[in-house]
Amino acid sequence: MPSPRPDVYATARGPLARIASPIAGRLRARRHQQLFALTGIGREQRILDVGCGTLGLRAQEPELDITGTDVVDRPSYPGPFVRADATARLPFDDDAFDLVYCSSVVEHVPRERRAALARELRRVGRGLYVQTPAYSFPIEPHALLPAAHWLPVPLRKPYWRLGAQGPWEDIDLLRRREMVALFPGATVHAERLGPLAKSWIAVVPVPRS
Numbered sequence: 780m781p782s783p784r785p786d787v788y789a790t791a792r793g794p795l796a797r798i799a800s801p802i803a804g805r806l807r808a809r810r811h812q813q814l815f816a817l818t819g820i821g822r823e824q825r826i827l828d829v830g831c832g833t834l835g836l837r838a839q840e841p842e843l844d845i846t847g848t849d850v851v852d853r854p855s856y857p858g859p860f861v862r863a864d865a866t867a868r869l870p871f872d873d874d875a876f877d878l879v880y881c882s883s884v885v886e887h888v889p890r891e892r893r894a895a896l897a898r899e900l901r902r903v904g905r906g907l908y909v910q911t912p913a914y915s916f917p918i919e920p921h922a923l924l925p926a927a928h929w930l931p932v933p934l935r936k937p938y939w940r941l942g943a944q945g946p947w948e949d950i951d952l953l954r955r956r957e958m959v960a961l962f963p964g965a966t967v968h969a970e971r972l973g974p975l976a977k978s979w980i981a982v983v984p985v986p987r988s
Contacts, residue, residue, distance in 0.1 A: 810910065810970055810978070811839050814880075817968070818906050819984045824877035827903060829865050830884030831856065846876070866892040871903045877985050879904030885911040885961070886952050897961040906985035907965055913976045914952040920977075921950055928952045955979055 820826065822843060828835040831847030833855055846859040848869065853860055863869050865881075866888060879900045888896050900907060912920045919927035922942030927935055932949060939947050955976070958967045962981040970978040 808839075810980070814908060817980070817982045817984070818878055818908050819987070820878045820906065821985075824985065825875075826878045826880055827869075827871070827876040829869075829879060829881040829900060830887075831860070835882070836880050845880075865899050866896045867899075869899050869903050873902055874905050876904045878906040878908060880908045882908075882910045883912065885909060886950050887948070890951055893961060901962070901983075904983075907962065907981060907983035909958075909962060909965075909981040910970070910978050911953050911958065912978050913969070914954045916972070916975055916977045919950075919952075921948070953979060 814820070824844065826836065826843055826845045828837070828845050828847045829849075831837075831845075831849050831853065833853055834857070835847055836843070836845055837847070837857055841857070846861065847853065847856050848861045848863050848865065850862070850864050852862055861870060881900055885893060885896065897909075900909065914928060918925055919942070922939050922944040924938060924942040927938055927942065928950070930938060936947055955967055955969070958979045958981050959965075962983070965981040965983045968980045968982060969976040970980055
């Protein structure tokens with residue numbers, strides 16, 4: 780039984796976060812409903828959640844066989860956890876997992892290290908599910924500010940302070956063609972809000988045994 784819908788912007792600040800949180804929660808729940816259909820993952824198969832944070836995919840699927848990994852320790856993570864840097868080398872064999880799941884992580888990785896991340900995700904998983912916010916969407920999803928991600932860094936920094944994110948972070952959102960280049964062989968789906976692409980999702984279905 781899935782857990783209650785998490786507050787997506789629980790750690791953010793201000794009225795923008797309070798307005799956006801229920802909308803983002805509904806979109807995340809809708810996206811999650813498509814996970815099994817898109818990937819073909821079974822409930823007895825093994826999943827690696829890369830960039831899991833304190834809860835990650837377990838927030839919605841606590842009964843699945845999920846191993847979390849992140850670049851920092853997560854002592855409260857409720858399941859198997861391995862601290863590792865996925866842009867270097869994950870301590871797992873090739874195809875160790877049926878599915879590698881990575882949600883809202885790629886945009887935080889420096890551009891020059893993204894290819895290495897993508898190679899590791901593809902190496903350790905038979906299937907793949909990678910989601911990242913779309914550069915083309917007009918609202919920056921971390922600061923919740925219109926067009927923030929379209930501004931050059933010198934203009935973005937002072938503008939960022941007005942948003943929900945708080946401390947400055949140079950988050951570099953991706954275009955569809957960048958996701959296609961990072962994950963060759965994957966199908967890149969658009970998660971839409973109305974007519975606009977809000978996220979890109981690269982999927983390699985789990986091979987049938």
